[in-house]
């Protein structure tokens with residue numbers, strides 16, 4: 596078997612930092628990390644991201660040292676012609692396997708142009724760079740929510756009838772299409788659901804995104820409400836359907852399955868890296884409120900049930916609310932067929948587990964708030 600070199604984008608971010616650590620734990624391969632030049636040098640940014648992730652996941656120091664030895668930063672920017680990198684710097688004697696995780700996880704109209712420039716045009720540029728570097732396989736980290744408005748069973752197949760709910764989903768659907776059109780190498784589409792911290796430590800390195808954004812907005816709204824004229828209005832009411840599944844999946848489950856698919860699975864097709872046992876939106880929201888020391892929320896699916904104060908939170912949650920109301924069920928037949936122990940993909944989220952994740956985040960928010968007050 597020829598040696599493999601991995602090329603990873605987004606390694607200064609949450610998911611791909613975990614991916615680099617997983618690749619370092621399971622292979623001896625060199626890992627070329629395409630890092631966007633920032634205020635500090637790419638070497639420094641990559642070192643910092645991997646160290647933060649290894650600390651949050653409580654990995655033993657030798658694993659971090661291995662990752663730092665195997666990972667090599669190469670400056671690159673998805674929004675620049677040719678990604679600003681010479682493909683010759685990536686060519687190696689053995690196999691070259693790409694992992695495209697970099698993206699802009701922003702929402703709202705002001706970000707529209709940047710979202711498409713990074714997620715869609717950026718993916719096209721990276722595919723071209725991979726072709727010029729003679730890549731052997733291209734793994735694209737997408738999202739299970741390319742399903743958009745679909746409900747019921749969502750198959751592990753390309754999106755046939757796009758129904759995106761926001762610019763982010765639309766940009767990721769278009770990126771998948773570009774990947775599926777590539778014919779210079781086989782491509783895999785890996786679709787995580789909503790990624791949260793590590794299954795054992797519950798910590799989340801780099802920054803808290805996804806579901807944590809909901810808890811951040813509830814916390815901000817509750818602080819303002821506690822000091823304003825609506826403080827006597829009673830429990831907060833928000834739009835969500837009590838029993839729809841909210842598919843949270845721990846980051847270590849996502850990267851472990853991704854690497855196993857790369858080592859053992861077919862080199863093409865769509866794979867859902869989701870949780871077969873997701874919690875309900877109701878259970879998740881009650882836990883978030885409990886960890887913020889707020890009274891239980893009242894859930895409604897009717898916008899007309901909201902008070903003027905509740906509507907302010909509804910505005911803050913505009914991006915997230917569709918995910919609290921729709922009921923997709925992500926099929927995992929192809930993914931489970933590859934994994935040696937598919938039952939281990941299940942991560943039941945009982946109340947205590949949800950409290951561990953969102954309690955961790957609530958303490959982080961308290962810490963940020965205290966720091967802000969003291970600054």
Ligand SMILES: NC(=O)c1ccc[n+]([C@@H]2O[C@H](COP(=O)([O-])OP(=O)(O)OC[C@H]3O[C@@H](n4cnc5c(N)ncnc54)[C@H](OP(=O)(O)O)[C@@H]3O)[C@@H](O)[C@H]2O)c1
Pocket residue numbers: 604605606607608609610611629630631633671672673674695696697698699700713717736737738739767786787788789790791801802804805806
């Ligand atoms: N987090 C989730 O819940 C979730 C769920 C499903 C799917 N996903 C997918 O998983 C992937 C990783 O998400 P994440 O949570 O790790 O996001 P993240 O923490 O925000 O990381 C994004 C990464 O992309 C890089 N990046 C952004 N713009 C770039 C550009 N123009 N050129 C080069 N690199 C650029 C960032 O680099 P800088 O450090 O320079 O900003 C960072 O390393 C994304 O494709 C996302 O769509 C995430």
